[in-house]
Amino acid sequence: MKSKSEIVEVKALPFAAGFNWSTGFQMQRFIQELANRKILGAKCPECGYTYVPPRSRCGKCYTKIGEENLINLSGKGTLVGYTTAYVKLDGQGNFQDLEEPGIIGAIKLENADSTIFMPLEGIKPRDVTEGLKVEVQWREETKGELADIRCFKPT
């Protein structure tokens, strides 16, 4: 048992830090276009590497990528990797069992080179394989928010 003189406890911080990060012009367009059920990628004008979500400088060849290099992606893609989760965090630092296991997949959209990570629904974990063809599922009302993309499902 520790005496009071041996410890200093900090239970709560006397302030709350808030942030409002600016997204940059490419991500701003990306988020706005989600309202129109469009997924934008950025195609490097020099080497052709296509990033989704878009960015403004190519990490491969250092070329600047402008708004004019944004392209529409179909929302269809291929599963290149995945995992199955059986628990979630309860917000208090503890694990909680999920009622149904959840699949999270790394998805390469058609005409894109980078991958995005999204929940995969409509398929049992034992049926999932790399190479599975998948398609975006929008939430009922799209508002121009990242949450507009609900999940992906097999085509």
Place this chain on the structure above:
Amino acid sequence: MRRNVAIIGCGQTKHSSKRRDVNLAEMVSEAVYNALEDAQVSPRDVDAFVVGNMQGFGGIAQPEQWLGDSIGAPGKSVIRIATGGTTGGSVGQGAYYTVASGLHDVAVAVAWEKHSDSKEAGATTGLLHVGLGNFFHAASYGLSLKNLVATSAVGAAAGVAVYQAMFYMYRSGCSIEHFDMVAAKARRNAAKNKYAHLQWPGCTQEDIAKTEMVVYPFRYGHICPASDGASAIVVAEENLARKKARQPAWFKGLAAYSDEENQLQSENFGGVGVLDPSEQKGCWMSATKAYEMAGIKDPKKEIDIAEVYQPFPSQELIFAERLGLFDEGTAWMALEKGETDIDGRMPLDPSGGVNATNAIGSTALQRILECALQIMGKAEEHQVPRKVHNAVAHGWGGVTSYITVTVLGDSPGR
């Protein structure tokens, strides 16, 4: 043996309260590509990046992981350095070490801050982060966190600098009017620097004196802004430096020392430590060591300009003395005579300095960058009207007593 190293290119962003049009990575990339263009170096020619912003600021723990792709760093060596307000000074010195050691031939140093990504005004969010991180140990000296935040962290560096200013006023005999003069000079000089934040052409001592008292002895007009911005330098070994730059800015001497932290305004709860926060022995030690390395025997005669880290005007006077540019307690007399003006005998902060532009992580690198511009003759409107052979760049931070001093010159000096 260490190699000769020079700055061959400089790049900055325009500094302002809010750069909402770009994200952090894009803002930092602007400075890097401006520097590469100035140096006429392709990103492919860069071997290493030394990067940094103030720890805890912007709420992103490892910003270098995010922005690497945006500054041409993939496949290159990247080191992030964070030493508080001195970060930029340490980043610049880090780039020097990288090249002087022979490990790499070309390095880019880039430093930044993006205050507008924090919700609270100015630098509050960041300072609370840093303040708490650094001051937690004080709790074990019996000070509750609530009191600590109220007395130390809020009011930011001002909370530290007011005591420092009071001690200096007492021992030097200068008055609050001298702080008005320094702040007015900073805003006037900044008006000639297209990258600076608080620009006020023709600002006078009287203009500053009219502003409200915030925390004695500082008026509103004395206090630096919280800026969004980034700065970058391209550092190269001797052969390339001579090939690429008509007048490279050579690193001649550098050092970084701290005296014991006086972070609780010198009220030191441990029973040891610095009593006078304006003493800043670390600056004297850094300057002595850097001049020795640079072969400078009399800085009063051999230094042509200084970029002093002065978020608060008192600090320009305090540190100019600690840098050996004026005798103890006399910098304010030189200020009165106009000796520290852009066309004076010993121009201090011809760029306007930190008092006019404060993107915290970047500020101490900007001091090095500004000295380089003066030596290279590229300072445009705020170029001092005579040939600059030697310039000294200073950084203040850590929490409140870590110092970087970097001496640049128009020849390698050895």
